[in-house]
Amino acid sequence: MIISIVNQKGGVGKTTTAVNLADQLARRKQKTLLIDLDPQGNTTSSFGIDKNEPEHTIYDTLINNLPVEDIIIEEARKNLDLIPSNIDLAGSEVELVSIVSRETILKNVLESIKDNYQIILIDCPPSLGLLTINALTSSNSIIIPIQAEYYALEGLSQLLGTVGMINEELNPDLYIMGVLVTMFDTRTQLAHQVSDEIQNFFGDLVFDTIIPRNVRLSEAPSFGIPIQEHDKWSKGARSYKALAREVIKRLDWEPKKLFE
Numbered sequence: 001m002i003i004s005i006v007n008q009k010g011g012v013g014k015t016t017t018a019v020n021l022a023d024q025l026a027r028r029k030q031k032t033l034l035i036d037l038d039p040q041g042n043t044t045s046s047f048g049i050d051k052n053e054p055e056h057t058i059y060d061t062l063i064n065n066l067p068v069e070d071i072i073i074e075e076a077r078k079n080l081d082l083i084p085s086n087i088d089l090a091g092s093e094v095e096l097v098s099i100v101s102r103e104t105i106l107k108n109v110l111e112s113i114k115d116n117y118q119i120i121l122i123d124c125p126p127s128l129g130l131l132t133i134n135a136l137t138s139s140n141s142i143i144i145p146i147q148a149e150y151y152a153l154e155g156l157s158q159l160l161g162t163v164g165m166i167n168e169e170l171n172p173d174l175y176i177m178g179v180l181v182t183m184f185d186t187r188t189q190l191a192h193q194v195s196d197e198i199q200n201f202f203g204d205l206v207f208d209t210i211i212p213r214n215v216r217l218s219e220a221p222s223f224g225i226p227i228q229e230h231d232k233w234s235k236g237a238r239s240y241k242a243l244a245r246e247v248i249k250r251l252d253w254e255p256k257k258l259f260e
């Protein structure tokens with residue numbers, strides 16, 4: 001199962017979700033591969049890997065045909081492999097344009113390794129450019145994190161439009177596994193309002209698990225560790241643990257297509 005964490009808005013919790021969901025899935029004995037597809041490389045550094053340390057990154061595989069086996073960092077944690085990224089990838093949006101079958105490069109790359117894993121998670125960049133299109137074309141499903149703040153639903157129609165286009169043109173089987181409410185502040189009326197709005201719009205696609213705003217979650221990356229290692233009793237750790245449980249349950253769901 002290949003799952004993209006996608007939302008073209010920055011700062012909604014994609015990377016935090018990719019890192020901590022991958023970590024929790026691996027702890028639940030799911031053999032997991034986490035792919036950093038954002039030039040910011042924050043997923044890579046969140047596991048304590050210096051972005052400048054790996055000799056090769058996803059960029060070399062996508063653009064220079066380096067075998068994917070050569071860029072995988074094995075056992076970043078138990079049961080968890082990682083494909084790193086760094087700023088090199090920033091140029092790829094432009095470089096991909098001139099490549100034949102530019103939308104399916106990642107899909108072809110993953111073909112040879114996808115059976116080695118129960119779950120592959122892809123952390124997407126904050127845009128709907130060719131990198132995200134490659135992620136969506138490679139994936140079975142997506143998780144959309146939405147921040148419980150003003151303008152939460154802004155840009156969603158564009159995102160869903162892109163998913164619809166991918167469904168029609170490149171990947172008819174892509175479906176939405178779930179919508180995740182992130183950075184929820186229980187004390188504010190606004191957060192509750194926004195959460196209700198998301199619920200009304202997406203119905204039971206919304207995960208029961210809500211990720212609270214939790215300072216421990218924002219501290220962990222600076223130590224290069226997932227939340228579970230930073231403070232396992234924190235609300236953040238407990239919520240990502242619950243999310244992993246829900247995701248594993250949803251692996252067996254009949255795909256629900258938004259567009260029929």
Ligand SMILES: Nc1ncnc2c1ncn2[C@@H]1O[C@H](COP(=O)(O)OP(=O)(O)O)[C@@H](O)[C@H]1O
Binds near residue numbers: 010
């Ligand atoms: N639930 C949360 N509580 C507090 N801070 C969070 C939470 N989720 C993410 N953050 C912080 O918000 C910022 C943006 O989150 P990030 O996961 O990088 O978003 P994205 O990948 O969508 O740009 C980061 O500094 C991150 O540490």
Ligand SMILES: [Mg+2]
Binds near residue numbers: 042
């Ligand atoms: Mg990110």
